Amino acid sequence: MEKSYKEYLHHITTFIFDVDGVLTDGTVIINTDGELLRTMNIKDGYALKTAVQQGYNVCIISGGKNEGVRKRLEGLGIKDIYLGAHHKTKQLNEYLDKHAIKRENILYMGDDIPDQPVMEMVGLPTCPQDAAAEIKEISKYVSFKKGGKGCVRDVIEQVLKVQGKWMLDYDAKA
Secondary structure, three states: OOOOHHHHHHHOOEEEEOOOOOOOOOOOEEOOOOOEEOOOOHHHHHHHHHHHHOOOEEEEEOOOOOHHHHHHHHHOOOOEEEOOOOOHHHHHHHHHHHHOOOHHHEEEEOOOHHHHHHHOOOOEEEEOOOOOHHHHHHOOEEOOOOOOOOHHHHHHHHHHHHOOOOOOOOOOOO
């Protein structure tokens, strides 16, 4: 019998997220200079910062190249940010080697076809509620929240609650 996704939560030490469609709702605003602007959810930011402060590994692997996204994520304390990653397995393997992380200890959240190869390599593949059908099919957990609307907070909060590390530091600012 297939394990419930909740059984995996106890073993998660590492969170890896895509950006567009996960940390954002996938919408871009194009300014007059052609720059693509995105919005991110403050509650997702709080959860990311909390995970970093509680000692979890947090990594971003995204095909996008927006430096504003990098600055926002660095401001939350995330050090491992791979932008412009079109073959995400390469960055995943590099990250795993760098930090000696086991694949079964990783929760990855992606939303579309480029995330599939990486999701098939980790212990707990997850996705937002509005992910592509193929991604929902391979996910062990589909968040009840949409991309950019709190799905990252959903998965981080669940892991930290199960491991007794949620709401230990009220001074974290997103």
